[in-house]
Amino acid sequence: MRNVAQNPKEPRERILEAGALLFAKKGYAAVSVREIAEAANVNVAMISYYFAGKAGVLKEIILRYFDDVQAIFDKIWSRKLRSEEALKTFVNELVDVMKNKTIFCKVAITEMPFNLPEFSEFKAEVARRHVEYIRQGLQLLKLFVEDERLNSIIAPAAISLIFSHFLFLPFIEKVWNIEINDEYYDLYAKTISTLLFDGLNGIKSSFKNLIGDVK
Amino acid sequence: MRNVAQNPKEPRERILEAGALLFAKKGYAAVSVREIAEAANVNVAMISYYFAGKAGVLKEIILRYFDDVQAIFDKIWSRKLRSEEALKTFVNELVDVMKNKTIFCKVAITEMPFNLPEFSEFKAEVARRHVEYIRQGLQLLKLFVEDERLNSIIAPAAISLIFSHFLFLPFIEKVWNIEINDEYYDLYAKTISTLLFDGLNGIKSSFKNLIGDVK
């Protein structure tokens, strides 16, 4: 059901977008179902009806984001890209997703550090689904390491880097006087790609002892 | 008054630490004053008494974090460190702050992307206070750029990178089976330093046209 093309005018979709917008702005816990219902122009009860509660809305938002991430990984595998190109493609595609589905991405990223009981199982499940992707990604970049600790540093660092713009957006808008448009996002993708690629190369040469042989 | 060393047994301090712990775990909006009061073993009314409301607790937490960040900047200026050493010192010191005041840092970082009305003025003020530090930091790294857009990408990227561990901590603990101790944080600081230094050098050579001359 989730993948079926949906009319954005359908209530279910309106709820999802209104929810994502509000969660992105104020954080999941600070948003009430009434707010969402008003923004989506539906009756409050419809949120429980469609998503079995407020938590269901967030879960769906996060799942949609992860579907997109998964699609990016699949694309890279299927194209059998090599290290540098794979990395650049990954960054470019991820920035593209962020540009087009900003609010969904921002919600998925900003809610990740929190540990609300009603999501602990859900998050564990999502994590499990993506562990393998992350491992394969690190292998592809010739960065798979015997020492798991290095993996546990690099993977979040990369994700965090790519999403930095979205995490700090309110701050950025206050501090710098810039116009954020397509051109900006091109520069953004190029800058982050470079930083990440050269940075990871630096790690590869600095930590030779820690980096294992991958077939 | 805020900087005076305080007995952690004092109610004010207990509230602050209990608040930070809970905000770090569940996010500001998901925590109730009653929860904080119980954890801090004080009467609910004391939270309003000392901090003029729940929002006051978060503000104090964020201010304390920013005081530490400011101290790091001041240290670097006063030592007149050069580019590479300055960067490494910055990362090391910041990781050190994160290690010792993890929950305060995590709260400051994770609440930044949100835009609750009761904090908008406060955040603007904090932003203003730190703009100059960030600018000077970029100058020191010979990364001050004519094109403001590049600054607006690099600065958040660096911060985001350094804090990546704390943003993804719950995720990391689920995916990797590692022990997080002092040794781990040493490796973490070294890895992030390398990634950032080599990455920024990559940017310097790739974007020569955008980077201005700084004395």
Added chain:
Amino acid sequence: MRNVAQNPKEPRERILEAGALLFAKKGYAAVSVREIAEAANVNVAMISYYFAGKAGVLKEIILRYFDDVQAIFDKIWSRKLRSEEALKTFVNELVDVMKNKTIFCKVAITEMPFNLPEFSEFKAEVARRHVEYIRQGLQLLKLFVEDERLNSIIAPAAISLIFSHFLFLPFIEKVWNIEINDEYYDLYAKTISTLLFDGLNGIKSSFKNLIGDVK
């Protein structure tokens, strides 16, 4: 909607009556929503649901009282009564309203002297709506005066006189040992009418110089 006849068993109406009773007895500020909810046999949340908060209940009560006052004025205009009859009709009708909707009247009158911020705008609006009625009333009684000061004395004096019984009711019950019934209210209306009519005539002859010519 406000004027539609409503089943007194409807929650909205029960809240209104319970609220009026309690406000009349203890004053608006001394009554809690929980008290009202219990007395009206509704859930506490229903008070905010129907009236957008405790203040909304008082506003509705006052509006209902003023609707009745307005209806009396309209009745007098439409009947084209002359001075003496108009005055007697006014007093009689007002005493009648007071008798039948005692608590609503008492609340409207006793809360008028206070200036709570949440009502200042509302009261100004109500005042505006009734200024014209009062002016026309004074004209009808041939008491419209060039000197606005006299108007500002007479109008409140008349209202105050008519409501005196309700303002001092608790006091009256303590001091005099009387039974308050329909007969009592007949005597009350007659006494107040006489006092007011003869008193105003006295003013007319004593202050000839201040009283302007009205057609």
Added chain:
Amino acid sequence: MRNVAQNPKEPRERILEAGALLFAKKGYAAVSVREIAEAANVNVAMISYYFAGKAGVLKEIILRYFDDVQAIFDKIWSRKLRSEEALKTFVNELVDVMKNKTIFCKVAITEMPFNLPEFSEFKAEVARRHVEYIRQGLQLLKLFVEDERLNSIIAPAAISLIFSHFLFLPFIEKVWNIEINDEYYDLYAKTISTLLFDGLNGIKSSFKNLIGDVK
């Protein structure tokens, strides 16, 4: 102790005046002890210390008002004034008290209609103390009546009339554009006196059957 001349700078007195001002503005129940303490520039605990709680402040305010009223009655008895002069003196003196101790009077009058449990005994006591004065006043005006009902109408009516200005002051200021000064209060006293005297004469002639012979 209450009658001893007190330095208005003494905390006790400051509390009393700050309390009266706030009670007059917002009503007893809507005022917090902290508000009073701040306005009086004393510590919160001092209110309980001097007056044994918030209720004690109101009681003292009301007592002071009644002392003044009692003094007026005593003056009239001692001067052995006759009906008309007695009435005019009463009104004039009362208006004078109102002018000079506006807030104390307003509080005493506006809190009278309410029946808070913590004051029921106090109010009964105050009522008892003044019943005799009122009876004697009515006798003096040759208005003492066999039918107690008429007394129970006239006495509150007179008081209510005299205080009408203070009950409706916020309303008056909104509706009429007048300057309230000494001259205004002179006119006020004269108008109310006339209204009351002529009105009561009207009653005397209209209700001959009800008015008994007094020696």
Added chain:
DNA sequence: AATGAATGAGCATTCATTCAT
């Protein structure tokens, strides 16, 4: 006489959810 910390009860309001229609 005066303070400020502390308490526990109470405040109005909002919450997510349910349910009859």
Added chain:
DNA sequence: TATGAATGAATGCTCATTCAT
């Protein structure tokens, strides 16, 4: 599907008062 009334718990906060100092 969709509504709006209704619920009971929980929200942040303020209350008058007390008490050790």
